[in-house]
Structures are given as structure tokens and as C-alpha cells.
Amino acid sequence: MMIPVRCFTCGTVIGEHWEEFKARAKEGDEDPAKVLDELGVDRHCCRRMMVSHTDLVDVVSPYQ
Amino acid sequence: MADDFDVEVISRDEDGRSARFLVRGLTPAMANGIRRAVVADVPTLSIDTVRFVENSSVMFDEMVALRLGLVPLTTPLDDFELGDTVTLALDVEGPATAYSGDLETSDSLVRPADENIPIIELKQGQRLEFEADAVLDTGKDHAKHQGGVAVGYRHLQRVEVLGDRDGFDEEEPHILRGVIETDEGELVHTEEFGADLTNRYPGKELAVTDVPDAFVFHVETDGSMDVDELVLRAVDSLRDRADELATKVAV
Numbered sequence: 001m002m003i004p005v006r007c008f009t010c011g012t013v014i015g016e017h018w019e020e021f022k023a024r025a026k027e028g029d030e031d032p033a034k035v036l037d038e039l040g041v042d043r044h045c046c047r048r049m050m051v052s053h054t055d056l057v058d059v060v061s062p063y064q
Numbered sequence: 065m066a067d068d069f070d071v072e073v074i075s076r077d078e079d080g081r082s083a084r085f086l087v088r089g090l091t092p093a094m095a096n097g098i099r100r101a102v103v104a105d106v107p108t109l110s111i112d113t114v115r116f117v118e119n120s121s122v123m124f125d126e127m128v129a130l131r132l133g134l135v136p137l138t139t140p141l142d143d144f145e146l147g148d149t150v151t152l153a154l155d156v157e158g159p160a161t162a163y164s165g166d167l168e169t170s171d172s173l174v175r176p177a178d179e180n181i182p183i184i185e186l187k188q189g190q191r192l193e194f195e196a197d198a199v200l201d202t203g204k205d206h207a208k209h210q211g212g213v214a215v216g217y218r219h220l221q222r223v224e225v226l227g228d229r230d231g232f233d234e235e236e237p238h239i240l241r242g243v244i245e246t247d248e249g250e251l252v253h254t255e256e257f258g259a260d261l262t263n264r265y266p267g268k269e270l271a272v273t274d275v276p277d278a279f280v281f282h283v284e285t286d287g288s289m290d291v292d293e294l295v296l297r298a299v300d301s302l303r304d305r306a307d308e309l310a311t312k313v314a315v
Contacts, residue, residue: 001123005134005181006286011213013136013286015164015181043214057185060122 001056009045017041021050074243074251074280080290086220086243086251088278095217095279101298102212104203107146108288109137109174112201117193121158121184128184128192133208135164136177136286137198141297143173144200150174155193158186167196174198177287211294213284218242220251220278223261226269238262240272243280 003018017039025032036047070088077083087095114129121128137150151170156162165179186192203210222245229235238261240254257263261270283291 001127002131002182002184005131006213011207011210011286012284013134013178013181016178017180018182019180055185057122057187061187064120064122 001060003053003055004049007043007046007049010043012041012043012046014041014046014049018050018053022055072251074253076291080285080292081287082282082284083291083295084243084253084280084282086278086280088220088275090277090279092279095281097302098281098295098298099215099217101302102215102283102294103210105301106211106289106294106297107139107141107200107202108209108211108286109139109144109150109198109200110206110208111135111137111152111196112149112199113197115195117195118191119194120190121186121192122190123184128194129196131183132196133206135167135181135183136288137169137174138177139200139211139288140173141289141293146200146202148200149197152196152198153194154183154196156186156191158190159188161185162192169198211285211288212298213286215281215283217279217281219274220245220280222273222275223247223265224271224273225265226271229267229269235262235267238270244272245275 003015005015006012007014021032021035021039021041024030025035032051036050041047041050068089072086072088074084074086090098111129111132114125114132116125116128119125119128153168154162154166156166162183162185163179164176164181164183166183167176169175184192201209218241220243221240223240225247239259240261241259243251243253245251252264254261261272281295283295285291285294289297
């Protein structure tokens with residue numbers, strides 16, 4: 001649905017970086033690994049939160 | 065047991081959110097005690113109760129409340145006691161995204177540590193309005209109150225050069241994580257040379273040993289307070305409990 005606020009495994013706040021990551025790597029054409037490095041999302045537990053996330057609000061909202 | 069601990073800071077982020085430091089003269093039990101105190105015993109403020117006025121977003125009240133609880137709030141610990149509350153409020157109408165930065169607080173010292181966390185995306189005609197109470201509690205009660213995230217320690221490792229490697233042996237990677245102490249007494253994190261000792265000491269024969277009673281801590285905070293304050297408070301809480309035990313046993 002929405003990006004989780006924190007990493008499930010280590011508890012670091014990752015929601016903070018989602019919009020920039022989305023704009024640059026998911027919708028833009030930058031290398032996701034480089035964007036995550038620049039954002040300071042270093043651990044692989046936090047990186048998978050960002051890489052594997054899909055926003056579903058647009059999908060769900062018509063069925064209110 | 066040694067009376068004096070020798071503490072040396074190896075690296076520290078400019079924003080005060082993460083640090084790596086070496087402590088000598090600790091027993092493994094003490095090192096773990098400090099780690100546990102950082103995680104579970106330093107209280108932080110976190111949203112605990114939410115009174116929804118209107119929530120016509122795609123998420124249920126409970127889901128929004130859970131997300132709010134995880135938002136880190138700056139915690140001036142000198143001004144609060146365990147169980148104290150601060151009121152927060154938010155009112156956002158769609159089409160817009162409600163961010164943690166939109167939260168209004170009743171105390172100017174308490175505010176969201178990160179302001180860009182999306183709470184919920186609101187479409188046309190949807191609205192989120194609520195009043196919430198943040199309460200000061202410890203990580204023992206709920207993980208959202210943990211000030212430290214990803215807190216850990218490793219032995220300091222000493223790398224000694226024994227001599228040149230036998231020229232006919234094939235050089236294999238020698239991967240090592242953490243901080244090493246070199247022959248010159250320099251402290252280097254292995255990330256600086258790709259965590260592979262053969263990059264730093266090509267063609268050398270090495271001996272790697274754990275330095276007894278020396279631990280390298282790595283502490284990160286969620287933003288509710290500085291690393292310095294977090295660690296000092298954790299150590300204080302350990303001391304307080306030791307004092308309490310001493311007085312109770314003495315009777």
C-alpha cells in the first residue's frame with residue numbers, strides 16, 4: 001500500500017527516502033543501487049524494503 | 065575488573081545519527097549490557113493513542129495509527145518523565161499526501177525527527193484529521209520506543225604482519241569485517257579497503273587475533289536524540305540499576 005515507515009528487520013526509518021528513490025530510480029532511469037548508496041540506505045535489509053515496494057493506493061482507491 | 069574504560073571515537077556522522085567507537089577494558093557481559101540498555105532502556109516519545117476525527121483514506125484507522133507510532137519524535141529527555149504525554153494533531157485534505165512533517169505538536173521541542181515520511185496518500189475528497197498522544201516509554205514496552213536501531217559491537221581485531229607470503233602460493237581473498245588495529249597502532253575499518261586484507265597487505269603473511277576486552281560499538285539512532293546522548297543515557301541507566309541493587313543488598 002504505502003511504503004513502510006521503518007525497515008522490518010533493523011528499524012531504520014526508510015519511508016523518508018521513498019519519494020526520492022521512486023522519482024530517481026523507479027520512474028527515472030538512474031541505477032537503483034547508486035541512488036540507495038547516495039541516500040544512505042546501506043544495509044541490504046533496508047534496501048530490499050525500497051526495491052521490493054509497490055504503491056497500491058491508486059489500485060485500491062476506486063473501491064472505497 | 066578494570067576501573068577505567070578507555071573510549072575512542074572512530075567515526076561519527078555529522079548529523080549525530082550514527083557513530084562507531086572503541087571501548088577498551090570491557091568484559092563481554094558489560095558490552096552486551098550497554099547494547100541492551102541502548103536498545104531497551106532509553107525512553108523515547110512515540111505516538112500511542114490516536115483519536116480520529118475523520119479518516120476517509122484507503123487505510124483503516126489502525127493502520128494509520130501504526131504508521132504514526134513508528135514516526136520518530138525528537139525527545140528532550142531532561143524535560144520529560146516516563147509516562148508523560150505530548151499532544152499532536154494533523155489535518156490534511158486530498159488530493160495530497162499527509163507527511164510526518166504535517167504533524168503539529170503542542171510542545172515546540174517535540175517534533176517529527178524526519179519530515180518526509182509519507183503517512184498516507186489522499187485522493188480527491190479524502191481527508192485525514194486526528195489528534196494523537198505521544199507517550200514517553202522504553203523499548204521494553206514497544207519497539208517504537210527504541211532510540212537505538214541496528215546497535216551492535218564486535219571485537220577489535222589485531223592484524224600482524226608475520227613476513228612475506230610464500231611466492232608460489234596463490235593469493236586468496238582474506239575477508240574481514242569490523243575494525244582492525246595495525247602494527248602501527250592505527251585503527252582502520254575494513255570497509256576502507258574493501259574488507260579484503262590482501263588489498264591492504266598484498267603478498268604478506270598475516271596473523272589476525274581478537275584483542276581481549278576491546279569492543280567496537282556501532283550505534284545508530286532513529287533521530288529522537290543524538291548518539292552521544294543515547295549512549296550516555298544507556299550507561300546512566302546501567303549505573304542506576306547497579307546502585308539500586310547495591311543499596312537493596314546492603315540492608
